Amino acid sequence: MSTAHVGLPAWSTRSADETAVQNLVDALGCPHAIAQILVSRSISNPAAAQTFFNPTLDDLIDPMLMLGMETAVARIQHAVRSSQPILIYGDYDVDGTTATVLLKTAIERIAPKETPATVTYHVPHRIREGYGMQNGVLGQAAASGVRLVISVDTGIRAFAAAEEAKALGMDLIVTDHHLPDGAIGVPEAVAVLNPAQENCPYPFKHLCGAAVAFKLAHALLLAATETEEQRTKLKHGLIPSFLKLVAIATIADSVPLEGENRVIATLGLRELRNPVQPGLRALMQVAQIPINRPPTATEVGFRLAPRINAAGRMDIAGDVVELFLTKDAARATHLTEKLNRLNDERRATEAKALDAIEIQLTALRDTLGDYLAECIILDDPEWHRGVLGILASRVVDRTGRPAIVMTHEDGHAHGSGRSIAGFHLLDALSAIHEPVSESDTPLFTRFGGHAHAVGFSMPSDRTNLLRERMQRYGAPRLTAEIMTPPLECDAELLLSDLTQSFYDWLTRCEPFGIGNREPIFLTRALTLCAPVRFIKERHICLQLQRSGQTTHISALGWSRTTDWPARCVEMALDTGSLVDVAYRLKAKTNPQFPGLELELVDLRLA
Incomplete structure (x- = not known):
């Protein structure tokens, strides 16, 4: 698909207090540019920087600070003690399906072995039912004996469904992260758990839906412990295990990777190394993510999440819940292969629609210009x-x-x-x-x-x-x-700054995403030391060096949002051209040719 011309952005470099930057350099021993990145992102003292680089379980916020949590825990405990059937009403995306798994697992964990909890779940069909709780499903649940419904990743605007649940004699607990209706407030329920709601004292407001469900699960599990030994076992055993799915949902749902979300994502990614649960293990293998190391946020966002989402987009999202609950390796393999097929089907459907979209965009360009x-x-x-x-x-x-x-x-x-x-x-x-x-x-x-x-x-x-x-x-x-916002670069560097040691410090700033974007660097006055090489007629590779130096570095331009071959022709680039480049620093993926390379973000004649 071609790129619409929206004007070339101006370049700027993010400002940072130089005194604070130097303090971090002295305290951490990090490169100046790394300290500059931290300070520009409001991480300006060594203690905050250490937490940023090395978050721990102690950095998770107490779930009991969330408005309604105490009431929600008490109602679920009553349901478990009274053997009342519980329905978890989920959603069909990564956030909703993982939230369903987390909460179902936690409730079943707190029930006595002699009287296990009856916890069912409903994940809506995107086409037949659409988003949100439906009265028909609630009616069927009430008829089957359900007396408590818990929504996950949905419900904050479900006013009619809340009234229906009450009329049917069922209690409702809402767990959600979407924005409430500012004019009406929140639905009538036993408890509404959402840090974004008015008067909620929970200090971090940007959790995804699965993270809100995790907070309820954490509170339930904590309430079920009686000794310090049990609490320690929970903290270092089950909670890290839960964070695997919460991290996947946090990354997939594109919430800001800052504050507690960064803690969740960082710890959860670490736990995803060599997963034991058959479904998660099979999914990582079919997504071609090595299990001998933690995956990156990019691998989760572009390999795992699309396959999980494919079930809800193209078929039945309940398969995802079963995948993450099953202990049967053969069943996990079957479900994973199905998700992979659905993802291929989704990609083909998307590609066909994108062709039609390009026709409409061309017509708009012809009619409306820019x-x-x-x-x-x-x-x-x-x-x-x-x-x-x-x-x-x-x-x-x-x-x-x-x-x-x-x-x-x-x-x-x-x-x-x-x-x-x-x-x-x-x-x-x-x-x-x-x-x-x-x-x-x-x-x-x-x-x-x-x-x-x-x-x-x-x-x-x-x-x-x-x-x-x-x-x-x-x-x-x-x-x-x-x-056409300015292109904000995080620091200006020389080619000589781009060492393996610098890159190692950069990777410690991961995971990257919204709220902690991957840094963009600026280097000026580089010379093309070879003709532009075109890759499959869509992408480009430049060989760049500093004037008077013999070392050079490759810069790759992938034409996802920029038509790089057209830009090179427009700029008449050739051997000897002098350019300024804005880029992200990457490690080469081919082990036979180790080292670093640049991923172009923008390019100008010097």
């Missing part, structure tokens, strides 16, 4: 609902604009949206949802999400109204500064 100030809205009844979020992300990558992608079924439009920094997409949907006159009706039948990702449904005949309202809302807000 898209003016629009949020891009595309729709096609042929697109699979399971890949809408991925498609929206691809459009954002290629255009630098917020994007909404929809499909239609039985007179209803179903959409997913993804946004850019500086444009709060859930706020936008909330604003355009409200009627603008007495004769209008609310736009959506349901919607939710957060700043960067949303989902919704509405009657198909309101599609043009959606476009009109989004254009009106976005025009004054989607400024040139938001759509």
Whole structure:
């Protein structure tokens, strides 16, 4: 797919207090650029830096600080003691399925062996049921004897479902991380666990859904201990084991990898080395992730998570819950192979839709030039609902604009949206949802999400109204500064700075993601010491060196969001050209040719 021209961003280098930087250099013995990265990310004293580099289990926050936790634990304990059947109502993505596994496992752990807990779960079908709790499922649960329902990764806006549960004689505990409705508040329930809700004293507000469920699981397990020995065994045994799935969900759900999320991700990735549970082990093997070392956040995000998500996108997400619960290696292998096939099917479906999206984007470019100030809205009844979020992300990558992608079924439009920094997409949907006159009706039948990702449904005949309202809302807000932000580099380096020791320090800053992005470096006045080499006509490889020096380094440009061959032609690059480069530092993947290389982010003539 070609890249829309959204203007070349200016370059800047993030500022950092030099005194604080030097203090870290002296205290840690780290390179100046590493200290500069830490200080620019508000890690400005040696103690905070040590926690950043070496988080421990002691850095996990006390789950009892979360509003409603004490009540939730007491209600679940009562259900277990009274042998009341419990239903966990999950969601179909990585976050929801792993949350289901964590909570089911914890509740079953606290039950006496002579009277095991009856814990069932329901993971909705994306197409047939959609997101959120459905009254029909609650009715079936009540009829089967369920008296307690616990939602995971859903429920914070489930006002109707909460009323239905109450009417059916069932108690409800909501565990969620999505933003509550600011005007209405939270549903009526025995307890609502969500650090983002008003008046919740929990100090970290950006947990994913599985992490909120983990907090409840942790609190339940702690309450079940009676001795210091039991608490120590829990801390160093079961809790690290739970963090494997919480880390996967945290990375997959794109929550900020800072604060407690960084602790969860770092510790969980370490625990993923050589996993024992058959499903997790089989999944890592089919994703071709070595099990003799901890995986990286990139491997989890781009190899594990898509296969887990494929079940909910293309088929039945309940297979994921079974995969992570089974102790049968043969069953785990069968389920893993199924997820792998579904992921291949998802990729083919996505590729076909992307071809159609390119046609629509070309038409928009021809009509609107640089898209003016629009949020891009595309729709096609042929697109699979399971890949809408991925498609929206691809459009954002290629255009630098917020994007909404929809499909239609039985007179209803179903959409997913993804946004850019500086444009709060859930706020936008909330604003355009409200009627603008007495004769209008609310736009959506349901919607939710957060700043960067949303989902919704509405009657198909309101599609043009959606476009009109989004254009009106976005025009004054989607400024040139938001759509073409400066490229922030973390430090300016010389080629001589790029040593293996420096790279080792850089890897200690992992895992990278939102809130702890992979650092971008800037090096000026490098000379091309060979012609540009084109890779499969889409990518490029440059050989760069400092003028007057003999050592050189490779710089690779992968045309995911930038058409690098076209840029090279535009700049008339050839042997001897002098360039400035913005890049990420990488280790070469071929063991026969060890060393470091650059991954191009931007390129300018010096």
